[in-house]
Amino acid sequence: MTPAPIAVALDAPDLDTAARWAGLVTPHVSTVKVGLELYLRYGPDVIASVRGASGVKVFLDLKLHDIPNTVSGAAKAVARLRPSILTVHAAGGPAMIRAAVEAAPHTQIAAVTVLTSLAEDDLGRIGLIGPAPDAVRRLAALSVAAGATALVCSPHEVGAVRAEVGDGITLITPGVRPAGAALQDQARVATPEQALADGADLLVIGRPITGSPDPGATAAAIAASLRRTSHA
Numbered sequence: 001m002t003p004a005p006i007a008v009a010l011d012a013p014d015l016d017t018a019a020r021w022a023g024l025v026t027p028h029v030s031t032v033k034v035g036l037e038l039y040l041r042y043g044p045d046v047i048a049s050v051r052g053a054s055g056v057k058v059f060l061d062l063k064l065h066d067i068p069n070t071v072s073g074a075a076k077a078v079a080r081l082r083p084s085i086l087t088v089h090a091a092g093g094p095a096m097i098r099a100a101v102e103a104a105p106h107t108q109i110a111a112v113t114v115l116t117s118l119a120e121d122d123l124g125r126i127g128l129i130g131p132a133p134d135a136v137r138r139l140a141a142l143s144v145a146a147g148a149t150a151l152v153c154s155p156h157e158v159g160a161v162r163a164e165v166g167d168g169i170t171l172i173t174p175g176v177r178p179a180g181a182a183l184q185d186q187a188r189v190a191t192p193e194q195a196l197a198d199g200a201d202l203l204v205i206g207r208p209i210t211g212s213p214d215p216g217a218t219a220a221a222i223a224a225s226l227r228r229t230s231h232a
């Protein structure tokens with residue numbers, strides 16, 4: 001069975017838990033995601049631990065955001081770990097995005113547009129001109145022009161972003177919640193089935209899987225539901 005286009009966010013407090021979750025979900029999903037919590041605690045070793053023997057793709061979600069020279073050095077430092085995807089903030093601007101792209105030629109650079117935890121009325125407070133789909137589309141276009149080949153946006157904007165950037169760009173959506181699941185700190189959300197139908201290539205799902213009593217079974221159930229709806 002082809003693994004589902006899901007990146008499970010391994011936001012765990014310790015490496016054993018993260019490696020255990022990775023082992024449970026990797027038969028069912030294409031990718032596991034390492035974020036700030038795990039990387040800042042354990043450093044580069046975490047990548048080999050979660051990759052394990054399965055060879056699952058590892059998405060390194062560090063959301064780099066600094067001046068171009070600093071981001072270039074940081075991207076170069078982690079490129080040797082061969083993550084499949086590395087994130088930078090689109091708000092860092094075109095020169096910064098370009099610096100990451102050039103520093104990590106074997107890793108897909110994904111630009112994070114507007115965090116999925118931000119609601120429409122948060123945008124003005126952080127100086128973004130909304131509404132969210134407009135802000136996301138502007139940041140998406142700028143990022144692709146700077147060389148990013150992947151974008152992170154919420155499922156709410158994925159259709160508009162696809163129309164803006166075309167088919168060759170990988171669209172990644174966090175803010176994914178199975179029907180009835182708690183939203184927690186996510187604001188702009190949709191179900192896995194809806195996000196995929198609207199054009200997402202990779203769904204980021206963390207706590208609905210890792211917080212469930214059986215992460216392997218939950219990942220398998222979401223993967224099966226995606227297969228059913230995409231063939232319907």
Ligand SMILES: O=c1ccn([C@@H]2O[C@H](COP(=O)(O)O)[C@@H](O)[C@H]2O)c(=O)[nH]1
Nearest residue numbers: 009035114115116174175204205206207
């Ligand atoms: O806009 C963004 C960018 C990244 N994330 C990350 O995705 C996961 C989501 O986890 P859940 O438990 O499914 O909420 C998490 O690691 C974030 O750092 C995001 O949520 N939104």
